[in-house]
Amino acid sequence: MVYNERLHSKDFFRLEHIIDRNGDIKPVNLFLSKGLNLMDILNIRDIYGVVPLSWKRDMNSSNLDTNSNIESTTFIIKGNEITLENITSRNVYTALVTRLSDVVSVKEKMKNIHKCNFSEDEIGIIFNRPRWCTLSSILREFQFKLLHGIVYTNHHLQMFNFVDTNSCSFCNKHDGTYQHLFYACEVTRTVWEGCNNLFGDIDLSTLSWEEIQFGIDLPNKGKGQLVNHVLLVIKLLLFLGRKTKQPPTILHIKSHIDHDKVEEEKLAISRNSTSLHLNKWENWH
Numbered sequence: 001m002v003y004n005e006r007l008h009s010k011d012f013f014r015l016e017h018i019i020d021r022n023g024d025i026k027p028v029n030l031f032l033s034k035g036l037n038l039m040d041i042l043n044i045r046d047i048y049g050v051v052p053l054s055w056k057r058d059m060n061s062s063n064l065d066t067n068s069n070i071e072s073t074t075f076i077i078k079g080n081e082i083t084l085e086n087i088t089s090r091n092v093y094t095a096l097v098t099r100l101s102d103v104v105s106v107k108e109k110m111k112n113i114h115k116c117n118f119s120e121d122e123i124g125i126i127f128n129r130p131r132w133c134t135l136s137s138i139l140r141e142f143q144f145k146l147l148h149g150i151v152y153t154n155h156h157l158q159m160f161n162f163v164d165t166n167s168c169s170f171c172n173k174h175d176g177t178y179q180h181l182f183y184a185c186e187v188t189r190t191v192w193e194g195c196n197n198l199f200g201d202i203d204l205s206t207l208s209w210e211e212i213q214f215g216i217d218l219p220n221k222g223k224g225q226l227v228n229h230v231l232l233v234i235k236l237l238l239f240l241g242r243k244t245k246q247p248p249t250i251l252h253i254k255s256h257i258d259h260d261k262v263e264e265e266k267l268a269i270s271r272n273s274t275s276l277h278l279n280k281w282e283n284w285h
């Protein structure tokens with residue numbers, strides 16, 4: 001089951017709303033005419049991509065009830081039939097966690113998207129690191145999406161025909177893959193080099209591609225947390241910089257991190273965990 005508030009609000013909540021009777025995804029123009037935006041359409045493409053082939057084939061033979069409303073839709077969760085109006089977020093969360101426990105599929109995904117062979121323990125560390133190193137939900141979500149390959153750069157957008165070229169927004173020369181945008185691009189290199197002395201003993205300009213993409217193997221406390229937090233900030237700002245074709249400046253990066261520090265301090269005070277907070281941020285000047 002997938003729930004997306006925006007798609008629901010535009011009356012896209014059943015497979016037949018996005019798949020035609022031939023089993024193909026409906027035309028982009030239809031989605032645009034219903035008020036959906038680029039991100040909505042990318043979400044629909046993601047959903048379409050994971051629908052089993054047999055279901056798509058069945059779109060023609062099934063007796064589709066296009067007038068049914070979402071309230072009458074029922075779901076089977078842990079063997080119990082529940083209508084959407086009676087479903088709770090706890091029901092959904094439990095169902096999702098059960099599915100995510102299939103480590104094998106995550107392992108395969110990591111291999112396909114990132115061309116890396118990680119052990120189950122390493123995958124656990126990589127996925128938990130954003131939660132360990134920052135309280136920022138924006139950074140956690142960004143890294144989670146990145147690990148799942150659903151942060152879209154020109155490399156991906158061109159495959160969907162949403163942009164004319166896959167060229168990197170900064171240098172305009174190379175395919176804008178994750179590795180190029182976040183690590184190899186000559187413009188990106190100047191950003192990392194500008195951050196070389198943010199921490200005395202850890203030079204961010206010499207990090208490997210794997211360290212930038214998955215985080216550095218450092219203790220999940222104090223300075224280790226801070227360094228991995230900073231990596232996420234730099235990657236997020238590089239990604240956002242694509243839109244204006246301007247990479248983030250060091251001042252921009254520092255002010256974003258200063259802001260995160262203030263926000264984390266508020267949370268730390270409300271959670272009575274100021275010593276952990278101070279331990280992490282004492283290395284930030």
Ligand SMILES: [Zn+2]
Nearest residue numbers: 168170171185
């Ligand atoms: Zn480039």
